Amino acid sequence: MNKGKAKHLIVVSYDAFSEDNWEKASRLPNLSRLIKNGASSTKLKSVYPTLTYVVHTTMVTGVYPDKHGIYHNNPFQPFVDEEDQAWFWFRKDIRVPAVYDALKKQKMKSAGILWPVTGKAAIRYNMPEIKAIGQENQALKILKNGNPFFCMGLELKYGKIRKGIEQPYLDDFTVMCGRDTILRKKPELLMIHFIDLDDAKHHHGTDSPEIDKVLIRMDERIGKLMEAVAEAGISEETVFMVLGDHGQKxxxxxxxxxxxxxxxxxxxxxxxxxxxxxxxxxxxxxxxxxxxxxxxxxxxxxxxxxxxxxxxxxxxxxxxxxxxxxxxxxxxxxxxxxxxxxxxxxxxxxxxxxxxxxxxxxxxxxxxHGYSPEKPEYGCCFVVSGKGIKKGYQLGEIHMVDIAPTMAAILGVEIGPCDGRVREEMFIG
Missing domain, CATH: 3.30.1360 (Gyrase A; domain 2)
Structure with missing residues (x-):
């Protein structure tokens, strides 16, 4: 077993965080600190089609959609209105191993907060992203497909922050759950998914004043997770990875x-x-x-x-x-x-x-989104910072399939076979 670079890895999926947001986001206090102390790229190339569930599955498996089998957010449901459709919510739909499976084998703790395609996954502390449709009950559906005691505890503490899936309340709830998980569970891997930016772009367009407000809120959320790591006394042993999954047009x-x-x-x-x-x-x-x-x-x-x-x-x-x-x-x-x-x-x-x-x-x-990853000005942003990572390092073009093998290398677990590679060049020594 290879020795990992760090004991803890916090992966922040910053949905729709793309190169057109970099100039403003990279000047904000928390992200700029991570960039200064780490490696970064505005040319993280996504997969086709650039849909959240397709991309997040590639992020954790290191393979393209033709291998992992999640080809859309939704399984094919002709003539069903979008709001009534089922999604690829469940781990069983992924055809290959994921990085959290590798952690389980090593008896290491993983945690997921609203990470896509993780219903009933082998994640120790899991609150999957899942939605009630038809007559289903939202709370029950999450309890049934996640870790019930973990979900119930977070719901009782922070549920009042949330207003359904309305933003910014949903991501405010998510960040409190993330803080709590870092402080109380200290997982080796925490995967957390924020949707505020994606939501704002869909509704207001990619260049509205609303986007600037979201970038500030997102930086504050990243700051809250950084504070929790410091409070938990694990800063010296932690790597932060912040990345977008797709752009928008x-x-x-x-x-x-x-x-x-x-x-x-x-x-x-x-x-x-x-x-x-x-x-x-x-x-x-x-x-x-x-x-x-x-x-x-x-x-x-x-x-x-x-x-x-x-x-x-x-x-x-x-x-x-x-x-x-x-x-x-x-x-x-x-x-x-x-x-x-x-x-x-x-x-x-x-x-x-x-x-x-x-x-x-x-x-x-x-x-x-959903366009080809080769569309111009459509690259995603990527920042990795902390123990064992070079400071102020520019990565250039990297690929979404590189994320999982790089996550595995940081934590010292084996995942494979992958279509991507470990981005060794960002590591010290």
Whole structure:
């Protein structure tokens, strides 16, 4: 067993923290301290599609979506409204080992606070990110899929801070849970997920004054975790890792391409219920084409429709990826076809409403993600700081698949095989 670099690692997932936020965020007191005392990059390259659950699974497994199997936030649920859909909440859906499994083998303590895809995971202290749908009870669902005593204790202490999933209250609750976990449990690995920035970008756009307020709140939250580490007396043995999972792009036009498949009869109504032979599952900035098994005719028809649509400027299709080109991204091969949206456009699954909505005409601001990680100015931010890490070190381009092996190396556990590599260059000696 390799000796690790540090006894404790705190991984802060700063959802949607991307290179366009770096200039302001890096000047704030707490993050700037971590940057000065550590290694950093604004060119952390994400995976395709750039969706939270897809990326967080890569973060902890070190492999691309074609291997780990989480290809979207949501399993495929045609004709179900987004707010009523189930998500990939459960560890069982991940096809490969995760870094917290490696800790369990070594009898080391891991903790997760609202980390995606960790329902019923082998995490010692676990409050998974999970949502009640339909008639389900939120509190019961968390208790059932996390560590019940751990969750109950935090809920009793800090539950009153939260107002459902409204921000900034949700992240204020999350940071209190994180502080408490550091002080009372001192886990070797704490993974914590903050959503305030992602939420603000979706609702207000990527360049609204609201974003600056969130960056300040986020810096204060990072500071609270740093204080807890100092209070717990473990500063000398701790590494902080703060990273974004994807950027966002402002959207003016929403496009509902399933309506073209419906016009062609590939999506149709029969006996009062909806059916499909080909259906686009949107990620926002891209979309998967799903085709019924062994229905080659439907696939060819759908591809012809989409190729024709790609020639129409107003429908926002930048590229249709198939075959080898799609393999290059290591995206999950749903049917071997993905559409990439142009900047300024996003895709929407719905089969009702206009084919194209101009949000500017409706006075709405909106931004989203899900685009290719190769889109310009779309890199994520990454900071790692603390014991054994070089100070003021610039990392240059790194990859999301490098995160898990690097986390494992910091803690001295074995994870593998990974598609990424340990970023040895940031370590002292």
């Amino acid at each position: 402002n959207v003016r036009y929403k496009v509902r391409l399933n309506q073209l498949l419906k016009e062609d009869g590939l999506i149709y109504e029969d006996n009062g219920s909806m059916h499909w032979r080909a259906y686009l599952q949107s990620t926002g900035g891209s979309a998967y084409l799903h085709v019924k098994e062994n229905d080659e005719e439907a696939k060819q028809r759908a591809l012809r429709i989409l190729q024709k649509a790609a020639g129409e400027e107003t429908l926002g299709i930048e590229k249709i990826y198939t075959g080898e080109e799609l393999k290059r991204f290591h995206a999950f091969p749903v049917s071997g076809c993905m559409l990439e949206a142009k900047s300024g456009y996003s895709f929407d699954d719905r089969i009702t409403g206009p084919l194209v909505t101009d949000l500017k005409k409706e006075n709405k601001t909106y931004a989203t």
